[in-house]
Amino acid sequence: MGVTAKTSPMNMQSVEQSSPCRSFTKTVISPGSGLVRPNEGSMCTVQISQSGDSTHLDEALIGYPLGEETVICLGFGEGLVSHIVDACLEMMLPGETCKMEVALETMREIASRQQSIMKVDSESLLQQPAVLQIELKSLVRGKDIHEMTVDDKFERAAKFKTKGSRCFSCGKLQKAETFYLRALKYIITIDAPELDDETDATREKFNALKCACLLNVAACKLKYKCYEHVVSHCTKALAVDGNNPKGYFRRGIAYMELQDYEKAKADFDQAVRFEPTSKPLKQQRQILLDRMKTLDAKYAKAMSKMFGGQ
Numbered sequence: 001m002g003v004t005a006k007t008s009p010m011n012m013q014s015v016e017q018s019s020p021c022r023s024f025t026k027t028v029i030s031p032g033s034g035l036v037r038p039n040e041g042s043m044c045t046v047q048i049s050q051s052g053d054s055t056h057l058d059e060a061l062i063g064y065p066l067g068e069e070t071v072i073c074l075g076f077g078e079g080l081v082s083h084i085v086d087a088c089l090e091m092m093l094p095g096e097t098c099k100m101e102v103a104l105e106t107m108r109e110i111a112s113r114q115q116s117i118m119k120v121d122s123e124s125l126l127q128q129p130a131v132l133q134i135e136l137k138s139l140v141r142g143k144d145i146h147e148m149t150v151d152d153k154f155e156r157a158a159k160f161k162t163k164g165s166r167c168f169s170c171g172k173l174q175k176a177e178t179f180y181l182r183a184l185k186y187i188i189t190i191d192a193p194e195l196d197d198e199t200d201a202t203r204e205k206f207n208a209l210k211c212a213c214l215l216n217v218a219a220c221k222l223k224y225k226c227y228e229h230v231v232s233h234c235t236k237a238l239a240v241d242g243n244n245p246k247g248y249f250r251r252g253i254a255y256m257e258l259q260d261y262e263k264a265k266a267d268f269d270q271a272v273r274f275e276p277t278s279k280p281l282k283q284q285r286q287i288l289l290d291r292m293k294t295l296d297a298k299y300a301k302a303m304s305k306m307f308g309g310q
Contacts, residue, residue: 017091023106024084032093032136040075040182041142041156044089051099051131055107057081062132069137075182076159078167078175080110081130089136097135104129145186150194154206157183161213168216177220183213211240211247218250230254245274249281256284261292 017026038044047069050056059066063079074086081102088100107130143152164179187210195203214237221229234251238244252267268285275281 022103024088024100024102026088026091027099027101028096029099029133030095030097032096034094036139036141037091037093038074038089038136038139039142039144040086042074042089043071043140043142044074045069045071045137045139046089047135047137048085049133051133054101054131055128057130057132061110074142076163078163078172080172080175082175083178085132085134088134092134092136094136094138097133100132100134102130102132145189148186150190150198150202150206153186153190154202154209157186157209157213160186161209161216164213164216168220173220173223177217180213180216180220184210184217187213207240211237211244214240215244215246215250218247218254222250222253225257227254227257231258243274245271245278245281248274249278249284252288253284256288256291261288261295264288265292 017028046064047067048062048064049067059079061079061081062085063077063082064070064072064085074089077083077086084102084106085100088098092098145153148156160179160183164176164183167173167179168176187206190206195206198206214233218230218233218237221227221233231251231254234247234254238247238251241247248267248271252264252271255261255264255267265285265288268281268288271278271281272285
């Protein structure tokens, strides 16, 4: 689906556009010029301000400075609304000023996900949309992914991974996962023939980054209790590095919560081989053994009643 555009017959410059995902609408206040629009990685000189009669969003939530001219790298904002601002900028031309209205449903979703870090009144948030005025003063467009070298892709992926880890440590799990997945987007476009032309050190560095991003996504999914996804991402990571104890440990926890105790024990046992002194690993393994013991006792009691008569 493309962008939906509506033009007022009274004012041909007043154009309202809805994003493909319907998370916001964009109304052109002053048109830009040229044909080049920003993409992920573009360096954009922008000025962002808030409309006085809309829901006030904290600067940290937006992820970019407000009320002043600033240079941002598209795709790297750490706020929960950053990706919406990015999507709006990708629809703009240099010199353009627009009004961006975040859909109420999107605001409610953001509120339900992470109300604790938002300095806004929840009732107000659920009643009013947020409106930002964005001016794209200039841009230096980044390379499209098909134009990138292996080194370009690795550098971009490493930056996203670093961003993700910072967000994870601050409790911004959704943003962390988003950055890890963005990193993987660049990593998976590097095919085997390209890596064959690289040095052993480069291939090792690439595999380490890929494994780390997969395991970090698994860590986010573990927090969300999405255990099947934890198993999937850890399995992919272990296919890259079969000696990674974190992969076995996190997958073991997921198997344990899915009550697949034999697989959980096999993973914990494997992890112990690599990190025999790890206290968290020993604690989780003991929790598993206790659960298995309790389950065995229940089975024994049930069998006794079935065949013993009492």
